[in-house]
Amino acid sequence: TTRAASVFRSPTDQFGGNVGDNGGYSCVGRLTHAIPLGPRESNSAVHFGADYSFIDPSNDSVRYATPPELGIGETGGGVPPGVPSSIPPFVDTGAIATNSTNLFDLEFAFTTGPWQFQSELVYALVDQINGANVAFPGCYAQVAYLLTGETRPYNWNNAVLGRVVPLEDFGPCGSGAWEAAFRWSYIDLDDANVNGGKLTDLTGGLNWYLNARCKIQINYIHAFLERPNTIDSDADLVAVRTQLDF
Numbered sequence: 001t002t003r004a005a006s007v008f009r010s011p012t013d014q015f016g017g018n019v020g021d022n023g024g025y026s027c028v029g030r031l032t033h034a035i036p037l038g039p040r041e042s043n044s045a046v047h048f049g050a051d052y053s054f055i056d057p058s059n060d061s062v063r064y065a066t067p068p069e070l071g072i073g074e075t076g077g078g079v080p081p082g083v084p085s086s087i088p089p090f091v092d093t094g095a096i097a098t099n100s101t102n103l104f105d106l107e108f109a110f111t112t113g114p115w116q117f118q119s120e121l122v123y124a125l126v127d128q129i130n131g132a133n134v135a136f137p138g139c140y141a142q143v144a145y146l147l148t149g150e151t152r153p154y155n156w157n158n159a160v161l162g163r164v165v166p167l168e169d170f171g172p173c174g175s176g177a178w179e180a181a182f183r184w185s186y187i188d189l190d191d192a193n194v195n196g197g198k199l200t201d202l203t204g205g206l207n208w209y210l211n212a213r214c215k216i217q218i219n220y221i222h223a224f225l226e227r228p229n230t231i232d233s234d235a236d237l238v239a240v241r242t243q244l245d246f
Helices: none
Strands: 002-009 025-036 045-056 096-112 115-128 134-146 177-191 194-211 214-226 233-244
Touching: 134 194
Parallel strands: none
Antiparallel strands: 002 025, 025 045, 045 096, 096 115, 115 134, 134 177, 177 194, 194 214, 214 233
16 A cells, blocks of 8 residues: 655646746645555556545646647757647647646556556546536546566556566567557546537557667557537547657
8 A cells, every 4th residue: 555645836837837826736645555466576466546636726727638649749940831849639628717626536457467457537626716617537448468478567666557577678589578558548628618629549559668678669549539519520640659768
């Protein structure tokens, strides 16, 4: 079992800066419990978790917006005219005048042998200024299978799923670790006077772990968009990502 709590300024920019003179604090708590499926050394476990956040924004405003589950951005020079520097949000509440927000989250995951599953349910309850409370739910579920026989370990200290370590690193005598994954996610930003839209994403992925510190991901994403007073639309995206950490 783990317990964690924190207090921080809200909202902040990428440098941690905060502008405003009314509130501007968030309080967060997380509680988890994991059950081992056999000896801890087997790296198999079932995980349960719950989180709660109270947010009092300093600018009395919140906004929820997201593109499909693909994030790219270009802020440097050399972007040709007419080419967007980022993927625009598919669903967007716009700025909501807000007294405070309560954010609830439930977690479930398990890892055993080559299989791994995880899911979350998030529920945001927004107290509007001069308006009714509005609620925005979101959730996802994903399953993955390591084709080369590795196991994704459970990190008992931090209550999260750990990194994949290939049985054989990629090289003359090894192929690294290969993993197939599928993910479903959904967010609903429509409630009362807020018409932000609904977005469902289906993602299929293939992950190649060359070693414990380097991986290559290939994802295909199909997004279903529902927006009030518009025609429903779909989008297809293909993404390739290389990640190296040290």
